[in-house]
Amino acid sequence: MCRSLLFLTLTIGLLSCNSNDSDNNTQGFDRGTFLIHYSDAHIQPAFDSLSKAALVLQQQWNQLPAEIEINQLKGLQQSWKTLFVTWQTASLFNLGPAAEQGFRKSFSQELGTFPISLSKMNAYMDKNDTSFANFDRDTRGIYALEYFLFGGSDTNALNLLTHTPARAYCNALMRHISQETQRTATEWRSYRKMFVEQIATDAGSSTVQLFNSFLLAYEGLKNFKLGVPLGLRMGQTQLEPEKVEALYSNLGKLGLQTQMKALESVWRGDGNTGFRAYLLASTGGAELVQATEAQLSVIESKIMSISDEPLQDLVRLQHKSLIELHTELQRNTRFFKSDMSSILGLSITYSSGDGD
């Protein structure tokens, strides 16, 4: 009887799906290749370029004479800019050795917190404390360094760097950034094996970690690079242009643009594999890919329409366009967040459910 029941089930099952099996060929999607792609074509190269950029900057810094000349400052600024650009991609991957561990916050919080706090930095300089053994992440990292190298104007920066405590603090920043980026790049090399082998889709698996990190970075871009300076967050009563990213180097727009491109490139993968290919291989995914691509191109055109002035000025000058950009980014959140995790069958939290 059991056998005939099974046979009946199979027959009904096969009959009922003959008509629409064209949209389903998921059985082949290979998360192993997917993860190898992200590790080898995105994450490792991003960590490597970042640590290389940090090293170049540090070496340049170490060769400086006591009296810094303007062309040397320009050189440092150029190298910082390279670091800043590579950071936009590397900071998307807060997973594995770059994830939060114990007292160490995630990679992007440890090195990428903005706005920085000048008052706290001054307090540490007064105490000659360059240990960074504290929880004030707004006193270190890439944007603290930016302050010393750009300082609002070149004269300011040159002035600032003649003071011994500032020089010592800057020295410590260089060392810290260099160490952290190199640690991450090196540790990823050994972490890779574990990363590419965890091909499950449950909470804590590599795919879910990557997805969460990607989503968090996207939300971070929307909220911190735009939302906060625009005063959109609940509790803000006005514009806060001084909270833009890269305030001292005036590179806020470049940061926004670069990171959006990086996010898009992560989502796209390489045509054979990646989130986009994974979606296309899943039930309902083609529709979502189409919707996402349409929205991404709207976002891109909005970004293109922003002029090249410093972002802190644009917050006032092109307020309406930036609000529109924020709205369009917000419209895309659902595609990355609920729609993508639903279609890919990813379990985002550890808690058990009804499946409902």
Next chain:
Amino acid sequence: MLGFKQRYKALFTQVSPAPLATLRIVTGIVLLIGTLRFWYLGWIQTNLINAQIQFKYAYFEWVTLPSNPDFLYAVFALMVLGSMGLVLGYYYRLSAWLLWLAFTYVELLDLTWYLNHYYFISLLLLLLAVLPAHRYFSLDVYYKQVTPLTSVPVWLVALPRFQMGILYVYAGLAKIQSEWLIEALPMRLWLPAHNHEPVLGAFFGWTYTPWIFSWAGMLYDCSIPFWLSWHKTRKWAYGTVIVFHALTGWLFQIGMFPVVMIAITLVFFDAATHEKWQQKLFITPSKATPLSYRAPRWSLWLTFIYILFQLAFPWRFLCYPGNLFWTEAGYRFGWRVMLMEKAGTATFFVNRSDINKEGIVDNTEFLLPHQEKQMAMQPDLIVQYAHWLKHHYESIGIPVNRVRAEVYVTLQGKTSQLYFPSDVNLLTKNHRSYPNWLNPAP
């Protein structure tokens, strides 16, 4: 064929209380493991105490965390003691009532943790608390706290079986719909995510597997209580129970549910089987003087009302218009499991009335990830959160006159749609009422 009168009389046939003793013991064991697991995983702290907001069940808004949240540990300790009392049949009535009370209290603390099987356990504990499950094979008997029974009317044993039957059959009936059977949704979304599993991985990734799962699941749920009730198929059916629940437990994140079902289903076995293992595992209790249990007449009426309620309550969704999966009006407490893949993205806009400026809320500031996930797709939770936000901001001196939200919901993997017009002032809505302000289901 038996007439009604004969059938009614048959309900009072005296049978051995052994199945009730087994039910008491396995329920105690499962609850003990479940409680300790919850504690061990740190969920008392992370899921309950750490939450800044508790989402309420309609009409149970008065259930709140203790003023000192650490007392929650005491509640869990009570649950541990209560479940041990169940296993041993020691201070049984007190244990069972306390366990029921503590478990239901914790269950009602936060709606976002709602699970069908928590509701099932609450009902089962209530039944156990009133059934004489301790008057056979228990420490209460051993210590002569109660006089042992040698038989009970069959309807007492049938009651927990009926409860299980309701769970299965209603879960099965809910699967008889085109999305589940014809489109194999959400199985078509969930199964391919397991194509990496050893041995069966390729099978999970195979195009037709979701249909096999959908149909097998529906047939299993609809019929398993009957196969379990018939002595000829019982053993095979129980084997199926183990395989089915082990498989779903392996594939889907459903926690203790499979263990609960595999354990409680034992109640379907006949008295002789229960007596056999009870005597095999433990020293046979000295032969008691024959004593039959006679339930008071009013208890029969109460049971009748309980049964009617259990049969009718899951159908209350028929009172509401619209797509049940979309509105979720009458969805809960209806044995609807594994039926839908639903997720939402919700952005809240709070308008402060003093400067008439709207601000965007960062949900992660207030909600646990699980709470956010659940809130973003259920209208009553969305309304509760809006009211909570007003309350929160006013408590820090920011007057609020409007909370609206832009919520996109995806159902069964289809591209998400706007859940309701984003200019609705959610402060004018009540979480107890039917959400007639939603956009129609896509």
